[in-house]
Amino acid sequence: MSYETLLYGVQDHIALVTLNRPKVLHALNSEVFDELETVFRALSEDAGVRVVLLTGSGEKAFAAGADINEIAATDTATGAAKARRGQAVLRLIETCGKPVIALINGFALGGGCELAMACTLRIASETARLGQPEVKLGLIPGYGGTQRLPRLVGQPAALKLLLTGEMIGAAEALRIGLVDEVVPAARLLGRGHELARSIATMAPLAVAGCLEAVDRGSDLDLEAALNVEAHIFGRLCGTEDKAEGTRAFLEKRPPTWTGR
Structure with missing residues (x-):
């Protein structure tokens, strides 16, 4: 472009x-x-x-x-x-x-x-x-x-x-x-x-999740903001990057992120 x-x-x-x-x-x-x-x-x-x-x-x-x-x-x-x-x-x-x-x-x-x-x-x-x-x-x-x-x-x-x-x-x-x-x-x-x-070098979906959680939670009361955090955490738990990240940690090797 x-x-x-x-x-x-x-x-x-x-x-x-x-x-x-x-x-x-x-x-x-x-x-x-x-x-x-x-x-x-x-x-x-x-x-x-x-x-x-x-x-x-x-x-x-x-x-x-x-x-x-x-x-x-x-x-x-x-x-x-x-x-x-x-x-x-x-x-x-x-x-x-x-x-x-x-x-x-x-x-x-x-x-x-x-x-x-x-x-x-x-x-x-x-x-x-x-x-x-x-x-x-x-x-x-x-x-x-x-x-x-x-x-x-x-x-x-x-x-x-x-x-x-x-x-x-x-x-x-x-x-x-x-x-x-x-x-x-x-x-x-x-x-x-x-x-x-x-x-x-960090997991791209996790980075995006941090940005989303902070942005959405910044104007909410604490209870509502914690619900936002839990929802995003749960969503990330179902990703390939979360599986790769935890597996790489246990295997003591660098992770390979796919953004999925």
Whole structure:
């Protein structure tokens, strides 16, 4: 597949999706969302892909935000539709059934920060700068930022970022829990591949089950969430991978996963 705003490749069960609009720091316009939807729908159905890395080309930006020219042209109706469109694509990324690791190089602001938060894990370079500056434009985040940010960092820390529009560096983002690791810029892609390879060696159905259990259970009370967990556990007990995994453990050998 070829794209106008993305670069895409797969090697050793790991997909690399790279935002590629460097002249505008990978600003998220309608075409970017269309292509992200296309590639992540394909990835969700590709049994050969076990982990996805998502980044921006170059060192200046992961994604600097939404395309302001498009935002400036919206009114009440078209603005709500644009928000729902962005939310739907980010939700697709969040629930594609594969771990998605954001590699944050440079700016991840506004929609770019929201895109990173929709990923499973976030690794930032030491030069990364993150924030939700929408209040400076007379807006709030529209692609899930007001909802995912408090879930990641807690309400007070989230409100501080949302109400001030402040940009924070990688170290502060790590301290509050907005990112999971910080590495030198030269190590960002290498560290992403290391983590992806580690996950890719695990049973793919079990990895997908973990993602599903956490996502479905996060907004339930504990009893209901435990029922979700038990259902997924039982489903996995009937798979060939579970039989292979337990057999390989008892035979003291590495398992061979089939995803069945």
